[in-house]
Amino acid sequence: MKLWSDSIKDGAPIPGEFAFCVIDPANHVSMAPNKNPHLAWSDLPAGTRSLALICHDPDVPSRGDDVNQKGKTVPADLPRVDFFHWTLIDIPKDTSSIAAGAFCNGVTPRGKSGPDVSGMAGLRHGINDYSSWFAGDADMAGDYFGYDGPCPPWNDALVHRYVFTLYALDLERVPVDGKFTGQQVRDAIRGHILDQAAITGLYTLNPAIFASGNNRPESK
Numbered sequence: 001m002k003l004w005s006d007s008i009k010d011g012a013p014i015p016g017e018f019a020f021c022v023i024d025p026a027n028h029v030s031m032a033p034n035k036n037p038h039l040a041w042s043d044l045p046a047g048t049r050s051l052a053l054i055c056h057d058p059d060v061p062s063r064g065d066d067v068n069q070k071g072k073t074v075p076a077d078l079p080r081v082d083f084f085h086w087t088l089i090d091i092p093k094d095t096s097s098i099a100a101g102a103f104c105n106g107v108t109p110r111g112k113s114g115p116d117v118s119g120m121a122g123l124r125h126g127i128n129d130y131s132s133w134f135a136g137d138a139d140m141a142g143d144y145f146g147y148d149g150p151c152p153p154w155n156d157a158l159v160h161r162y163v164f165t166l167y168a169l170d171l172e173r174v175p176v177d178g179k180f181t182g183q184q185v186r187d188a189i190r191g192h193i194l195d196q197a198a199i200t201g202l203y204t205l206n207p208a209i210f211a212s213g214n215n216r217p218e219s220k
Contacts, residue, residue, distance in 0.1 A: 001044060003166050003197035007037030007100050014150060014162060014201035018100075020107060020130075021151035023205055028068070028154045036086065036104040036147040037201075040097035041166055045194040048168040051091035052189060053098075054182050057083040057150070059160040067153045076157040083133075084182030085162065086147040087126030088117075089174040104147040114145025115180065126180045143179060150203035159209060165198040 024030035134140035
């Protein structure tokens, strides 16, 4: 099973076009184009009945005390947790690609609708973790279904990884409903995965890391 992208090179910085935020010298960050990246795949195993796609960041700080605080840095050795950016399930087995911007093009304050995907019968989106991140923000709070790209803390000493994993399943429909999460899909497909493939992009909003040229997000 193979997975690749014309938008993101495995192990390389993610272009700002596919991020939620980019660096803004005056305000730390500003909203970005926030397009979902192109993805394509081939060589599915025999018996595949549907596909599931999950994008997660395993490098999110486990504590928010220092996050985006002036004069502070989120230390690289702080324990990290998962943050889910995209969960798409019940992808038909005869599908072979997702076009850039097909599922998300721009930041949508107060969330996006779901789980059903408009104009694409059968596909379903889970909520991503911006739903909980913005829960206390009157301007942004809502249910964020589908894709929303990287926006790591601008003072994080660690460059974040964004892992796009495609699963070939022996299920025609993943047994989750409503406002399901990436973790709930992980749990539901356990024991039903025939094969999987992944690509990983990198992203930082820390000006110090960006200025050094290490893992600098590319722009188009």
